[in-house]
Amino acid sequence: MNVKSIKKLLHRTETATVILLILMVAVIASLSGNFFEAYTIRSNIISWTPLILLAMGQSFVIIGGGLDLSNGPAMSLILCTLTAVMHADSDITGIKALFIGLLVALGIGVINGFVVGYLRVPALIATFATSYIWLGAALLVMPTPGGECVNWMRIFYDFQSVESLPEGLKQFGAVIPSGLILIIIGIIVWVVLSRKKFGRYLYAVGSDRDIAYQSGINSAKMQLLTYVINALFIYGCALFYAAQNQAGSARIGDPLTLQSVAAVVVGGVALSGGTGKVYMAAIGAVIMSLVNRLIYILELPAEYQVLVSGAIIILAITISTIYETTNAKAAEKREVN
Amino acid sequence: MVILEAKNIVKRFGGVTALSDGNIVCREGKITGLLGTNGSGKSTISKIITGVYLPDSGTITYYGQQVSFRNPIEAKKAGIIMAFQNLSLIPDLTVWQNVVLSFEKTKKGFLDNQSAKKITKELIDSFVEGFDIERKVVQLNSSEKQIVEIVKAISEEPKLLILDEPTAALEQAQAQALFKYMKKLAAQGTSIIFTSHRMNEIMEVCDDIVVFNNGHNVGSVDFEVDGRNQKEIVKMITGDIHTEDISHTRTENTKDIQLEIKNLQYENILHDIQFSVKKGEVLGIGGLQGQGQTELMLALAGNYKTLQAEVHLNKEKIRLNTPANTIRKGIFLVPGDRQTEGLMMKESIYHNMLMPKFALKRQPFFIPEKKYRKECEEIVKLLSIKTDSIDTKADNLSGGNQQKIVVGKWLPFDIKVLLLSDPAKGVDIGAKRDMYQFILKLAREKDISVILYASDNDELVRYCDNVLIMYEGSIVKRLSGDAINNVNITAASLNLTKEEEVEKDECKEH
Numbered sequence: 075m076n077v078k079s080i081k082k083l084l085h086r087t088e089t090a091t092v093i094l095l096i097l098m099v100a101v102i103a104s105l106s107g108n109f110f111e112a113y114t115i116r117s118n119i120i121s122w123t124p125l126i127l128l129a130m131g132q133s134f135v136i137i138g139g140g141l142d143l144s145n146g147p148a149m150s151l152i153l154c155t156l157t158a159v160m161h162a163d164s165d166i167t168g169i170k171a172l173f174i175g176l177l178v179a180l181g182i183g184v185i186n187g188f189v190v191g192y193l194r195v196p197a198l199i200a201t202f203a204t205s206y207i208w209l210g211a212a213l214l215v216m217p218t219p220g221g222e223c224v225n226w227m228r229i230f231y232d233f234q235s236v237e238s239l240p241e242g243l244k245q246f247g248a249v250i251p252s253g254l255i256l257i258i259i260g261i262i263v264w265v266v267l268s269r270k271k272f273g274r275y276l277y278a279v280g281s282d283r284d285i286a287y288q289s290g291i292n293s294a295k296m297q298l299l300t301y302v303i304n305a306l307f308i309y310g311c312a313l314f315y316a317a318q319n320q321a322g323s324a325r326i327g328d329p330l331t332l333q334s335v336a337a338v339v340v341g342g343v344a345l346s347g348g349t350g351k352v353y354m355a356a357i358g359a360v361i362m363s364l365v366n367r368l369i370y371i372l373e374l375p376a377e378y379q380v381l382v383s384g385a386i387i388i389l390a391i392t393i394s395t396i397y398e399t400t401n402a403k404a405a406e407k408r409e410v411n
Numbered sequence: 412m413v414i415l416e417a418k419n420i421v422k423r424f425g426g427v428t429a430l431s432d433g434n435i436v437c438r439e440g441k442i443t444g445l446l447g448t449n450g451s452g453k454s455t456i457s458k459i460i461t462g463v464y465l466p467d468s469g470t471i472t473y474y475g476q477q478v479s480f481r482n483p484i485e486a487k488k489a490g491i492i493m494a495f496q497n498l499s500l501i502p503d504l505t506v507w508q509n510v511v512l513s514f515e516k517t518k519k520g521f522l523d524n525q526s527a528k529k530i531t532k533e534l535i536d537s538f539v540e541g542f543d544i545e546r547k548v549v550q551l552n553s554s555e556k557q558i559v560e561i562v563k564a565i566s567e568e569p570k571l572l573i574l575d576e577p578t579a580a581l582e583q584a585q586a587q588a589l590f591k592y593m594k595k596l597a598a599q600g601t602s603i604i605f606t607s608h609r610m611n612e613i614m615e616v617c618d619d620i621v622v623f624n625n626g627h628n629v630g631s632v633d634f635e636v637d638g639r640n641q642k643e644i645v646k647m648i649t650g651d652i653h654t655e656d657i658s659h660t661r662t663e664n665t666k667d668i669q670l671e672i673k674n675l676q677y678e679n680i681l682h683d684i685q686f687s688v689k690k691g692e693v694l695g696i697g698g699l700q701g702q703g704q705t706e707l708m709l710a711l712a713g714n715y716k717t718l719q720a721e722v723h724l725n726k727e728k729i730r731l732n733t734p735a736n737t738i739r740k741g742i743f744l745v746p747g748d749r750q751t752e753g754l755m756m757k758e759s760i761y762h763n764m765l766m767p768k769f770a771l772k773r774q775p776f777f778i779p780e781k782k783y784r785k786e787c788e789e790i791v792k793l794l795s796i797k798t799d800s801i802d803t804k805a806d807n808l809s810g811g812n813q814q815k816i817v818v819g820k821w822l823p824f825d826i827k828v829l830l831l832s833d834p835a836k837g838v839d840i841g842a843k844r845d846m847y848q849f850i851l852k853l854a855r856e857k858d859i860s861v862i863l864y865a866s867d868n869d870e871l872v873r874y875c876d877n878v879l880i881m882y883e884g885s886i887v888k889r890l891s892g893d894a895i896n897n898v899n900i901t902a903a904s905l906n907l908t909k910e911e912e913v914e915k916d917e918c919k920e921h
Contacts, residue, residue, distance in 0.1 A: 269521045269522055270517070270521060270522060271515055271517070271522065274504070274508060274512070274515060274522060275513075277504060278501045278504060280503070281501045281503035281504065282501055282502065285499050285500065286501060287483075288463075288483050288495070288499045289499060289501070289512045289513045290484045290487050290512075291513050348501075348502070348503035
């Protein structure tokens with residue numbers, strides 16, 4: 075690798091995120107000692123799963139020029155629906171719950187996408203408003219935490235705890251947590267989509283939806299689609315929670331909204347839309363989870379997690395703005411030379 | 412063969428009639444020039460043909476069938492493609508991604524990027540050599556963007572191609588390459604509508620022309636039948652405006668030096684620039700596009716913190732480090748891009764004119780609305796800005812009138828140096844002359860020094876007392892008096908050193 079390609083690498087926004095990831099891992103590993111043990115890695119992946127899923131969904135929306143401030147409450151609503159429909163002693167209610175939950179998720183995605191894409195309400199306002207609709211609906215479904223979950227639903231959390239699974243799969247689950255499978259499915263979806271027209275149009279609409287429209291792209295439909303895809307990620311997250319907690323709560327998703335936005339920003343996805351990668355948002359979510367872990371290790375109250383998320387968003391955006399201006403200046407110089 | 416015919420098109424926006432009776436005929440393999448002043452309805456009819464606007468009445472026949480495109484997508488599918496002047500490129504996508512946008516080819520369901528790159532490369536190579544198509548559009552300069560815009564339109568293999576002032580942002584050589592390409596397309600049977608404010612281009616490339624004035628056709632000329640008579644055409648465009656040139660007299664300027672610049676240096680962009688400008692003098696800055704002229708204007712207006720220069724304004728040493736500072740000293744910039752830099756498009760004329768006052772002068776507790784409105788109305792009258800009221804939004808004015816507001820809002824201040832960065836770009840002939848005459852008068856009467864960067868050499872020849880030619884960030888030539896003519900300017904712009912009649916003034920060879 076010559077000097078030029080190293081320089082090129084340094085100018086990529088991904089580099090900053092990866093460096094930050096390595097730094098965070100180094101700090102946590104030195105503080106907690108057993109970080110690289112197989113058991114810790116597995117349990118970490120499990121605890122990071124919800125945020126990674128939400129961040130990936132969020133990044134679709136943000137790359138497409140939108141924003142979703144309702145994904146936390148939306149997750150709660152789907153979760154409450156799932157656990158309210160299920161009865162622990164009737165396996166068939168699990169199927170019913172999966173189906174109804176999916177319908178709720180699609181409804182959430184379509185409503186958000188319709189309001190932002192077709193009615194052209196600014197995404198910030200629109201999803202902030204719908205977040206209260208989801209919250210209200212979740213409280214109607216489940217005023218106090220509760221609900222039940224069928225045992226087989228635990229495949230979304232851990233194969234080992236599903237009684238009816240064959241021994242071989244249980245062994246597999248002891249190594250690979252189900253959350254990782256969900257995440258990998260998400261990344262495969264992204265890789266496939268990014269090589270199709272959808273991927274190109276996603277960036278086009280996120281960069282400038284009016285110009286994209288003039289070029290013959292149905293911008294409104296594209297934005298609707300990003301919210302629907304986002305809703306599917308939220309659905310995956312809700313399945314994970316249902317399986318993990320075996321119960322629902324209308325407020326459990328609230329802190330996740332801000333954290334998912336922070337994760338996307340830390341992952342180098344510009345809030346202005348049109349740039350960034352979905353898998354980088356996943357790395358951003360890992361970094362945010364490590365930050366939360368650090369807060370835990372330092373024995374600070376859990377409320378600090380929300381506080382720090384807010385601060386990180388501002389910090390990350392400030393840094394990326396400075397980064398972009400210096401990059402632009404460097405580009406100008408190159409052009410003159 | 413007639414490909415498209417638009418008949419009796421009417422379009423109103425609110426109470427304003429943009430088009431009262433628009434007609435145009437496009438024939439197979441012919442290049443039709445669409446002429447007219449700004450606000451004459453020529454962009455409106457282009458936009459109606461491409462489905463951006465719906466006509467209020469009138470018919471469009473395309474290949475013998477009556478059509479009504481509801482949006483640009485439908486028009487595109489039918490083969491009508493427009494290269495927009497306010498570019499339709501996505502900033503965050505690369506050049507080749509933009510060129511194939513919405514026409515992507517796929518291979519087994521995935522995007523075929525190799526063929527997209529190949530097509531783009533081939534097309535762009537016919538305009539400029541060595542163009543890096545992997546760059547994002549946001550990294551390109553304005554002429555490069557214009558090329559990509561045109562290439563994008565061509566790549567979609569239109570049957571009817573509409574080029575809306577494509578040459579405004581192009582350099583001479585690129586424009587020539589474009590004309591060659593247009594002729595090639597026409598020979599293949601493509602019908603082209605071409606708009607431009609530059610008469611020589613129209614004369615060179617068009618087969619026939621249609622002239623618009625005040626929302627309706629005032630004439631059409633088929634060059635093959637009627638011959639090419641430029642004077643006749645100009646008369647049609649300007650209508651009742653007199654066409655003879657009032658070339659200004661270059662009298663000896665014996666006044667004091669107002670602004671003196673020495674050793675101006677800005678990073679790698681501007682090198683070792685020095686010049687002086689007298690009171691009441693109009694100093695032109697010329698040269699090919701992108702040689703540092705825009706940057707020089709921005710530098711003089713105090714936009715670059717790291718600028719190094721020795722600057723004397725009326726013998727007082729000043730610094731050009733912030734815009735606030737230069738404005739306080741009486742140096743005002745009229746930016747080139749009036750829509751993004753000079754005006755708040757959604758605000759009224761009155762509010763646009765009010766803003767500098769709020770920003771720069773101490774205001775009484777209650778704003779003296781009546782007084783300010785009166786002042787504003789006076790300026791509007793003085794500049795003959797065409798509007799029914801000062802509460803009209805800037806958006807709703809024509810380009811020339813918008814530019815007048817940008818100049819006008821500084822008039823109540825004590826202007827010493829007025830920097831004009833290509834003020835007439837996209838402004839029609841009549842409004843252009845109005846504006847320059849006003850500026851000349853202003854300069855002479857109020858002892859204002861005007862530094863004018865113009866991309867059109869005619870403007871330099873016509874209005875400047877002295878002209879500096881820039882090349883790669885330096886001043887390579889100073890022309891004054893009768894030496895200011897098109898030939899000399901062009902020669903100096905290309906930095907042809909064989910030009911021997913070097914002025915003895917502080918001309919610096921690069």
